[in-house]
Amino acid sequence: MELLKLTFPAPIYRVRTPSGSFFEKEESPVLQLMRRRLQGEREAGFTLIELMVVVLIIAILIAIAIPTFLGARQRAQDRAAQSNLRNALTAAKSVYTDKQTYLLTVAELQAVEPSLTFQTAASASAAQISVADAGTPSTATVFYAAGKSASGTCFFVADNVGAAATGLPQGTSYEKSTTATCTPTAGSGSFSYTNTGW
Numbered sequence: 001m002e003l004l005k006l007t008f009p010a011p012i013y014r015v016r017t018p019s020g021s022f023f024e025k026e027e028s029p030v031l032q033l034m035r036r037r038l039q040g041e042r043e044a045g046f047t048l049i050e051l052m053v054v055v056l057i058i059a060i061l062i063a064i065a066i067p068t069f070l071g072a073r074q075r076a077q078d079r080a081a082q083s084n085l086r087n088a089l090t091a092a093k094s095v096y097t098d099k100q101t102y103l104l105t106v107a108e109l110q111a112v113e114p115s116l117t118f119q120t121a122a123s124a125s126a127a128q129i130s131v132a133d134a135g136t137p138s139t140a141t142v143f144y145a146a147g148k149s150a151s152g153t154c155f156f157v158a159d160n161v162g163a164a165a166t167g168l169p170q171g172t173s174y175e176k177s178t179t180a181t182c183t184p185t186a187g188s189g190s191f192s193y194t195n196t197g198w
Contacts, residue, residue, distance in 0.1 A: 074151040081126070081149035082198055085157050087113055088129045089172065092143045092159065102143040102161070106131065124182035126150045132184045142168065144184035154182040155198060174198050 027035075091113035095104050106118045109131065117128045124130035124146045132144040141162030147155050156175040164170050174197050 074149075077150040078153055078155075078198075081147045081153070081155050084116055084129055085145055085147045085155055088116055088118070088131070088145050088147070089143070089157050089159060091116070092131075092145070096143070096161070101140040102159075103140050104131070104143070122183065124148045124154070130182060130184055146182040146184040148182040153178050156182075156184060158184075 088109065091109050092102065092104060094112050095108050096102055106120055109118045110116075119128050119130050120132070122130055126148050128147070130146045141160060143157075143159045145157050149155065154177050156177070158168060158173045158175075160168050160170050160173070162170070176198050
């Protein structure tokens with residue numbers, strides 16, 4: 001046997017105005033809610049199972065999104081380091097055009113590209129570009145630079161305007177490494193400029 005649930009309309013009250021006339025007014029929604037609660041009516045809501053399903057769906061979406069976000073973040077950090085190295089190479093080529101030599105000083109590079117921080121013959125940090133000093137391994141025809149990404153990857157660039165040397169072809173060569181120290185060298189360390197690219 002199925003029980004029939006009856007719902008009654010909200011009561012209407014007659015209210016007298018100060019002028020003596022009457023008007024009809026419905027019961028307020030708050031009073032209606034209180035009356036329903038006193039009569040034992042239950043409000044509709046979500047069950048525990050429904051809430052757990054929603055939490056599970058959100059957890060799955062987060063599990064998918066976090067690795068994607070972290071990968072995008074690492075790629076962005078690597079692109080920033082590569083961009084800084086390209087700007088350093090452009091600054092070096094600008095100075096080379098004036099001096100006809102790659103025996104450059106940090107001050108000369110800093111004057112051309114003040115947005116970068118240069119240092120000589122030391123391991124680069126995430127905020128610096130390390131360039132070879134005027135002695136070894138730098139020569140008058142080769143510019144070496146290294147930059148480190150915030151993700152930990154070291155990027156290297158060498159521009160050879162002279163004859164091809166062992167392990168270093170003419171033109172611009174690129175290299176990256178996660179194991180080498182970010183110190184620009186002639187390729188005798190744990191990496192070599194072989195145009196493998198970034």
